Amino acid sequence: MTEFFLPALANLCDPLNLFLILAGLAGGIIIGAMPGLTATMGVALMVPVTFAMDATSGLVMLGAIYSGAIYGGSNSACLICTPGTPSSVATTFDGWPMCQNGRADKALVTALFSSSFGGIVGTIFLLFMAAPLARFALRFGGPESFWLCIFGLSTIAVMSSGNILKGLVSGALGMLVATIGLDPHTASTRFTFGYYPLIQGVEVIPAMIGLFSISQVLYLVGSYKPFLATYNPAKGVVGEVVSELVGKCKVILLRSSIIGTIVGMLPGAGGEIASIISYNESKRWSKHPEKYGTGITEGVAASECANNAVIGGALIPMLTLGIPGSAVAAVILGALLAKGIQPGFKVFTATGELAYTFIFSQFVVNLLMIPMGLLLVKLLVRLLRVRLTFVAIGIVMLSVIGSYAIRNSMLDVWVALIFGLVGYFCRRVDLDTGAMALGIILGPMIDENFGKCLNLSNALGGSVLQVFIQSPISLILIALTLLSLATPFLLSRRKQAKAVEKPQAPAYTHLLAGGFCLLSLLAFMPQLEALEGAGKSYPMLLLGFIGLCGVALLGLGILTRIKAKAGNLVLAEEEDVAMRRVLTVAGLSLAYIALIPILGFYPASAIFLFGSAIILNDTETSAVKAALILTAVMCFCVWGGFDKLLRVPTPVGILFD
Numbered sequence: 001m002t003e004f005f006l007p008a009l010a011n012l013c014d015p016l017n018l019f020l021i022l023a024g025l026a027g028g029i030i031i032g033a034m035p036g037l038t039a040t041m042g043v044a045l046m047v048p049v050t051f052a053m054d055a056t057s058g059l060v061m062l063g064a065i066y067s068g069a070i071y072g073g074s075n076s077a078c079l080i081c082t083p084g085t086p087s088s089v090a091t092t093f094d095g096w097p098m099c100q101n102g103r104a105d106k107a108l109v110t111a112l113f114s115s116s117f118g119g120i121v122g123t124i125f126l127l128f129m130a131a132p133l134a135r136f137a138l139r140f141g142g143p144e145s146f147w148l149c150i151f152g153l154s155t156i157a158v159m160s161s162g163n164i165l166k167g168l169v170s171g172a173l174g175m176l177v178a179t180i181g182l183d184p185h186t187a188s189t190r191f192t193f194g195y196y197p198l199i200q201g202v203e204v205i206p207a208m209i210g211l212f213s214i215s216q217v218l219y220l221v222g223s224y225k226p227f228l229a230t231y232n233p234a235k236g237v238v239g240e241v242v243s244e245l246v247g248k249c250k251v252i253l254l255r256s257s258i259i260g261t262i263v264g265m266l267p268g269a270g271g272e273i274a275s276i277i278s279y280n281e282s283k284r285w286s287k288h289p290e291k292y293g294t295g296i297t298e299g300v301a302a303s304e305c306a307n308n309a310v311i312g313g314a315l316i317p318m319l320t321l322g323i324p325g326s327a328v329a330a331v332i333l334g335a336l337l338a339k340g341i342q343p344g345f346k347v348f349t350a351t352g353e354l355a356y357t358f359i360f361s362q363f364v365v366n367l368l369m370i371p372m373g374l375l376l377v378k379l380l381v382r383l384l385r386v387r388l389t390f391v392a393i394g395i396v397m398l399s400v401i402g403s404y405a406i407r408n409s410m411l412d413v414w415v416a417l418i419f420g421l422v423g424y425f426c427r428r429v430d431l432d433t434g435a436m437a438l439g440i441i442l443g444p445m446i447d448e449n450f451g452k453c454l455n456l457s458n459a460l461g462g463s464v465l466q467v468f469i470q471s472p473i474s475l476i477l478i479a480l481t482l483l484s485l486a487t488p489f490l491l492s493r494r495k496q497a498k499a500v501e502k503p504q505a506p507a508y509t510h511l512l513a514g515g516f517c518l519l520s521l522l523a524f525m526p527q528l529e530a531l532e533g534a535g536k537s538y539p540m541l542l543l544g545f546i547g548l549c550g551v552a553l554l555g556l557g558i559l560t561r562i563k564a565k566a567g568n569l570v571l572a573e574e575e576d577v578a579m580r581r582v583l584t585v586a587g588l589s590l591a592y593i594a595l596i597p598i599l600g601f602y603p604a605s606a607i608f609l610f611g612s613a614i615i616l617n618d619t620e621t622s623a624v625k626a627a628l629i630l631t632a633v634m635c636f637c638v639w640g641g642f643d644k645l646l647r648v649p650t651p652v653g654i655l656f657d
Contacts, residue, residue, distance in 0.1 A: 008356035011056055012364060020053075020061040025365055025372060028068020030641075032084045033076050035209050035395075035402045039069035039085055040327040045647065047335050055339040056354055060361040062335060066328050067119055067311055067365045070271060071373070074111035074304050075380055079104060080395060082213035086204055087271025087307035089437055090279040092212060094292065094299030101295045104381050105234070109241045110300045112373035114253065117245075118305035119366035121257035122264065122312025127359050130316050140266050142452030143468050147477035148266065149446045152273045154484040155280035156435040163430060165556075169517055169549040170432040174439020175446065176524065176542045177202050183535035184444070185451040190535060191527050197411045206403040206412040207419045207440050211433045213399045214420025214589070217392045219427060221585045221616070222578035225388050238374065244297045252282050252298055253305050260306035264313025271307035272441045278306035280484065312362065319343050319355060389616040390630050396589050396612075397605050397634055400596070405648045413593055413651075421586060429509040429516070451534030510557030517550030581616070588612050600653030602639070606631050 011017060024046070031042035042065050050058025073084030078095035091111060098107035140148070153175075156167045180191045181201025192198040234240070245253065256278035263274035282302035283292045292299050318329040322343040336343055341351055383391065403416040423433045457467040469475060521543055528540060592608035599607070613627035642648040 004352035004356045005360075007353045008360050011353070011357040012060075012360055014057075017057055017060055017361070018364075020057055021064045021361060021365055022368065022372075024061040024064030025068040025368060028065035028070075029072035029075075029369075029372070029376060031065070032069035032072020032074075035076055035082050035084055035213050035399055038205060038406075039066055040331060041405065041648075042066075042069045043328050043331045047331060047338075050335055051338070055336075055341060056357050058335060058339070059332070059354065059358045062332050063358060063361055064365045066332070067308065067362065067369065070308055070311060071112070071115040071119075071304070071369060073307075074115065074300075075108060075376070078107040078111060078300070079380060079383055080213070080391070081216045082395070083208060085271070086208055086441060087275055087310070088303070089208065089212075089272055089434065089441070090275040090303035091300055093279065093303070093434065094295050094297075097293065097295030098300065099295075099384075103234075103295070104384055105237045105377060106241060106297070107295075107300055108377045108380060109237055109374070110245070110297050111304045112370060112377070113241060113245055114249075114256075114301040114304040115308040116366045116369050116373075117253050118257045118260055118308035119311060119369070120363060121254070121305075122261045122309035123359060123362040123366065124312070125261045125309075126312040126315055126319075126362070130320050136265075139471075139473060141471075142449045142456060143471055144473045144477065145266070146446060146449035146453060146468070147474050147481065148263075149273070149442045149449065151477050151481045151484065152277050153438060153442050153446070154481045155276050156432070156438060163432075165549060165552060166430055166513060167432045167435045169513070169546060169553070170426065170435035171439040172542050172546050172549070173431075173517070173520060174436040174441075175443035176439075176520065176539065176546065177207070177436075178440050178443025179447060179539045179542070183531070184448045185455070185534045186532070188531070188535065190531060190539070191524055193523075193527070197409070200407070200409070200411065202415055202440070203406050203412050204441055205406050206416040208437055209399045209403050210416040210419025210421075211423040211437050213395055214416060215423030215427060215433065217395050218420065218424040218582045218585060220388055221392050222582040227384060227386070227388050241297070245301060249298055249301045252302050255281060256302045256305040257309040260309030261313035261316075263306075264310030265316045271310040272438075274306040274310045275303040276438060278302045284484070308366075387617070387626075390613060390626070392585065393588075393609055393612040393616070394630070394634055396585075396592070397609060397638070400593065400605075401601070401638055401642055401648070401650060404601075404651055405642070408649055410593075410597060410651060413596070417589060417593055420589075424582070425512075425516070429512045431513050431516070447538050450538050454534045454537065507557045507561035510553045510560060514550045514553030514555075514557060517546050517553065521547045521550060584615065585612070588615070596651050596653060598653050599655055601650040602635055603653070603655075605638070606635055609634055 027046075028039070028042055032039060043062050046062060046065060050062065053061075070085060070087055073088035074091045074095065076082045076084040077088040077091040078099050081092050081096035081099075083089045083092055095107045095111065098104070098110075153171055156164075156171045178201075180198055182188070182199060183190050189199055259278045259281065260271070260274040263277065264271070279292075279299060279302045282298055283289045286292065286298065314329040315332075318333050320343070322333065333343060341354065399416055399420075400413050403412045404410065406412050423436075425431075426433050426436065453467045454464060457464040460467070469478065524539070524543055528536060528543065531539070588608060588611065592604055595604040595607065598604075609631040610627045613630050614624065617626065638650075643650055
């Protein structure tokens with residue numbers, strides 16, 4: 001092993017390799033910060049470029065893009081409450097509130113240092129613990145993977161401790177949405193509502209863009225704020241963050257790094273599961289769990305440390321077993337095979353110099369991430385000085401191109417808009433969009449592994465329960481799940497003496513949420529009869545749970561209304577004005593997406609940007625000039641960055657190709 005260390009370090013000192021690491025890291029950060037442009041896409045776009053390089057140079061560049069993109073997702077998560085990658089969903093829970101509190105720089109710097117630390121710890125595990133961890137990963141079959149996802153899903157109880165019922169039903173609704181498309185067991189269609197393109201299913205990234213990005217745009221426009229958030233620059237923010245991380249977050253950083261590495265090496269799992277579990281564990285063991293979600297360092301650190309530690313974990317089974325632990329690792333595996341390199345335990349001997357150069361390059365990447373990220377922080381915080389309405393309509397444009405880029409499908413653009421409206425509605429009735437996003441992310445894995453367990457029990461002729469609980473790993477995960485579900489009740493009892501009674505949610509929020517659940521039940525139930533086997537059992541359980549929760553919420557709403565003797569539901573004048581602005585932006589976005597197939601992306605975008613800027617800023621004398629500048633800058637940036645540099649295709653129209 002050590003005989004390859006010096007040649008590997010010599011390779012890293014090659015100026016070309018250092019340049020490729022810097023270029024890959026910078027490109028990855030930018031890709032990760034753009035909603036819709038995932039780490040997988042960034043690495044896949046650059047694989048053809050590596051064909052002209054030697055294997056070592058190509059591999060270190062792909063690794064740099066991977067690490068940069070996972071970290072980059074935290075920037076948009078903190079600044080605009082939009083996870084740049086699914087791994088950054090949990091970062092929004094505290095990163096965005098911290099930004100709203102005027103500490104955007106602190107949120108970004110915390111994410112940067114936590115990402116670097118997690119990446120380094122994950123790489124240490126990759127370097128010294130690859131073989132035993134790979135053997136451990138092989139012990140995860142269908143039941144173990146199922147309970148891992150259920151454990152991840154149980155974090156909803158902690159996330160929604162103020163209203164567990166609404167949190168659980170939000171997660172169930174997300175899981176129900178994830179069943180749309182092809183049944184993973186029989187390949188028959190499910191819940192397509194007679195619309196054939198839905199056979200593709202609901203892609204995770206467009207749904208996340210809608211729930212977090214477009215819904216946030218609608219909320220901010222309705223808030224009538226002049227800017228995205230206040231920003232109070234403070235001197236010594238780097239020292240402040242380092243002091244907090246070293247002082248009160250060291251246990252969180254270490255625990256999250258270990259969780260991220262272990263989850264990352266499990267095939268099919270990823271940064272989104274690791275970050276959610278780490279955030280949950282951080283909140284569970286905190287002395288002040290009520291502060292999570294209000295903008296604290298610990299929340300950002302837990303999420304970002306875990307999702308970057310996933311990188312080292314995902315590379316362990318890829319290098320040692322040839323089994324990728326993530327979609328990005330699968331793309332890198334393809335690049336290795338294209339170079340004639342066969343992953344496996346022999347990769348550390350037959351091509352040891354290449355393997356250790358790649359591993360050591362990850363240390364270099366995570367160290368260089370700090371100065372590059374600090375430079376980026378100074379540029380990104382300037383976004384907070386741009387007028388909110390301009391930022392909002394710019395985000396809509398980026399959301400459209402980001403959603404389209406996933407599969408080159410306008411269906412994904414419509415999915416983003418629909419989930420944007422759903423997310424805004426859920427926010428108004430206190431349904432947790434974070435829990436719904438978690439359901440959409442984990443739903444396919446739960447569905448697939450639930451079916452595997454049912455099929456396994458049929459094949460063995462035993463009981464289903466026996467299959468689910470026969471493994472020691474499954475029993476451990478079941479115990480952790482029960483503990484996670486019990487945590488909110490334990491915490492409430494512990495703090496009962498100091499608890500301050502929270503004001504009850506208005507009755508109409510319960511009534512509307514319950515009505516939404518029952519409407520979902522009525523929409524999906526008629527199509528259930530055409531299904532069979534595991535493809536029917538799983539959604540049937542979800543629909544039963546959603547129906548019960550819907551009835552419970554309606555009952556709760558009626559009781560609350562009786563107790564409060566509430567008046568009518570007429571909106572206050574300020575809220576009425578805000579709703580008109582929200583409907584205006586929603587209508588403009590709808591018209592924009594409808595025009596794209598006719599006019600093409602750039603003409604439709606120019607009309608949308610200019611028209612929206614004029615309509616939303618009609619009281620300003622300089623609105624026309626500002627609208628022209630915004631339109632020109634946004635169209636040029638998308639044309640140069642997406643179309644020419646990244647070669648991401650844009651939608652074409654009938655009139656203008």
